[in-house]
Amino acid sequence: MIRLYDYWRSSAAYRVRIALNLKGLAYESVPVNLLAAEHTAEDNLARNPQGLVPTLEIDGATLTQSVAIIDYLDATRPDPALLPSDPLGRARALAGALAVTSDIHPIANLRVLKRLETQFGADQPAKEDWYRHWVRTGFDALETIAKAAEGPFLGGPAPGLADICLVPQMYNARRFEMQVDAWPTLVAVDAACTTLPAFAAAHPDRCKP
Amino acid sequence: MIRLYDYWRSSAAYRVRIALNLKGLAYESVPVNLLAAEHTAEDNLARNPQGLVPTLEIDGATLTQSVAIIDYLDATRPDPALLPSDPLGRARALAGALAVTSDIHPIANLRVLKRLETQFGADQPAKEDWYRHWVRTGFDALETIAKAAEGPFLGGPAPGLADICLVPQMYNARRFEMQVDAWPTLVAVDAACTTLPAFAAAHPDRCKP
Numbered sequence: 001m002i003r004l005y006d007y008w009r010s011s012a013a014y015r016v017r018i019a020l021n022l023k024g025l026a027y028e029s030v031p032v033n034l035l036a037a038e039h040t041a042e043d044n045l046a047r048n049p050q051g052l053v054p055t056l057e058i059d060g061a062t063l064t065q066s067v068a069i070i071d072y073l074d075a076t077r078p079d080p081a082l083l084p085s086d087p088l089g090r091a092r093a094l095a096g097a098l099a100v101t102s103d104i105h106p107i108a109n110l111r112v113l114k115r116l117e118t119q120f121g122a123d124q125p126a127k128e129d130w131y132r133h134w135v136r137t138g139f140d141a142l143e144t145i146a147k148a149a150e151g152p153f154l155g156g157p158a159p160g161l162a163d164i165c166l167v168p169q170m171y172n173a174r175r176f177e178m179q180v181d182a183w184p185t186l187v188a189v190d191a192a193c194t195t196l197p198a199f200a201a202a203h204p205d206r207c208k209p
Numbered sequence: 210m211i212r213l214y215d216y217w218r219s220s221a222a223y224r225v226r227i228a229l230n231l232k233g234l235a236y237e238s239v240p241v242n243l244l245a246a247e248h249t250a251e252d253n254l255a256r257n258p259q260g261l262v263p264t265l266e267i268d269g270a271t272l273t274q275s276v277a278i279i280d281y282l283d284a285t286r287p288d289p290a291l292l293p294s295d296p297l298g299r300a301r302a303l304a305g306a307l308a309v310t311s312d313i314h315p316i317a318n319l320r321v322l323k324r325l326e327t328q329f330g331a332d333q334p335a336k337e338d339w340y341r342h343w344v345r346t347g348f349d350a351l352e353t354i355a356k357a358a359e360g361p362f363l364g365g366p367a368p369g370l371a372d373i374c375l376v377p378q379m380y381n382a383r384r385f386e387m388q389v390d391a392w393p394t395l396v397a398v399d400a401a402c403t404t405l406p407a408f409a410a411a412h413p414d415r416c417k418p
Contacts, residue, residue, distance in 0.1 A: 049353040050308055061297055065311070068303035075296035087284035088270055094277035099259055102274070102311040107321060119339060120329040130328060144258040 002027040003057040005047065007034050008207040011105050011168035012066040013054040017202035018164045019070040023077045031209050034110060067094075067101055070161055082160045096145055096154055096162030100169050104138035128176055135173050139183045142166070146185040152192040159193055167193050171204065211236040214256065214264040216243050217416040220314050220377035221275040222263040226411035227373045228279045232286045240418045243319060276303075276310055279370055291369050305354055305363050305371030309378050313347035337385055344382050348392045351375070355394040361401040368402055376402050380413065 004020065006013045006029040020027050032038045032053050040051045048055040048064050056063045059076065063069045074082045084090050106112070108131045116122035116130060146154055154162035170190045173180055180187055193199045200206070213229065215222045215238040229236050241247045241262050249260045257264040257273050265272045268285070272278045283291045293299050315321070317340045325331035325339060355363055363371035379399045382389055389396055402408045409415070 050312060050347075050350040052312075059297070061300075063300050063304065065304035065307040067307060067311075068300045071303060072296050072300035075299065087281050088268070090284065091270075091272050091277045091281035094280060095272065095274035098274040098276060098311075102276075102307075102315050103259060103261075106311050106315050112316060115339070115342065116329070119335070119342075120325070120331065122329065126328070130324070133324065133328075138259075141259040 001057075003030055004028070005030050005032050005044065005053055005055040005057075006207070007032050007039075007053045008204045008209065010034065010053050011109070011172055012052070012101070014168035014171070014202055014204060014207075015066045015101075015164050016054045016056060016069050017207065018167065018199055019073055019082060021198035021201050022080060022082065022159065022164075023073055025073070025077065029207065067097060067161070067165075070164065074161075080158060082155075082164065084155075084160070093155060093161050096142070097165040099138060099142055099145065100162075100165040104134055104169055105172075108134045131176050132178055135169070135176070135178060136182075138169075139173070139180075139186060143183040143185055146183075146189055152189065154189055159196065159199070163189060163193050166190060167199055210266075212239055212266040213237070214239050214241050214253065214262055214266075215416070216241050216248075216262045217413045217418065219243065219262050220318070220381055221261070221310070223377035223380070223411055223413060223416075224275045224310075224373050225263045225265060225278050226416065227376065227408055228282055228291060230407035230410050231289060231291065231368065231373075232282055234282070234286065238416065276306060276370070276374075279373065283370075289367060291364075291373065293364075293369070302364060302370050305351070306374040308347060308351055308354065309371075309374040313343055313378055314381075317343045340385050341387055344378070344385070344387060345391075347378075348382070348389075348395060352392040352394050355392075355398055361398065363398055368405065368408075372398060372402050375399060376408055 002025055004016060004027050032044055038044060039053060045051050047062050050064065054066055054069065056069045063072055070082060083093050113127045113131065116127055150156045153159045154166060166186060167190055170180065170186065211234055213225060213236050241253055247253060248262060254260050256271050259273065263275060265278045272281055279291060292302050322336045322340065325336055359365045362368045363375060375395060376399055379389065379395065
């Protein structure tokens, strides 16, 4: 039994849902409501010391951090591969993924926007401005990276880790009403991904409790 | 010839310096002065579309993102190993590393502190308060993770990727005058690391141009 501690709108949880679907792995989704602060409750902290989602229970182990989880799934369930097996291809895929998961999402997620409010009294427009600044900075770089990729996916002919990380961030950017046309290659990659059933089934609208 | 585009005080570059030293790899360090905005200059953007450091030139390739670079070094120069070869150990090591590289450092680095200043008029004490909040949040979780590790390193009997990520963050926290005694296990891990020549030689004070 694979169990995902999940929140429908969490980008990091969305990544793991896509990966599980691409691997064809059935799982039970257990909602952890971030808006109700369930992530900071004792039971979530016991399984995820950072008080975050996602957490994955699999093979008798409890795993945290979406990129580490997806790397584990790829090592233990290699088909279809989500990361290239050659070290150079792997390094490039990982770098593309980390450009989203380290350098966009953690600076612009719910807990950071909340802190802007409590520490600096940021109102909704100021928080949106902050959010859009970091997405813009990250997507500008990622568009350059994407243009150099073979396509139609960042991972080449099949979707991989970088695609899995891009799609939730793109969903998120649209939710913040960003004009994503500025990044045509990213929009094309996102469109290629979202037609696939594995991506479609992981979409927040399909995972809302 | 291995060439590292480096900045002596960058945590991410410091990680790669440690890894190169642990692997016994000689390299040329090319300084990219972040304070002089050299990272946003055209030549740096050409090698690193995100306009960040580090970038590593190795084996005819140009690699970005410290965690991806270290993973590449480990795949191509396996001795000594910086990540466990079993998928579960690997997932745990990667999760410990990402708890620093995704969930502390990117929220509290120079470009974010600068943005707090330009967008919210944050003064030095406000920026330090922001910095310390995210380090405290991350180190609280990491202390729990570290307590469960075998020791003396996060990686067990030998230093690994998570240790490589912890040490620069600990250096950074001390630079911001944080009382790190609140995390005794992390302080012990840091002390065990910093006695090793590979860590000592990568220290910013030793790499200042």
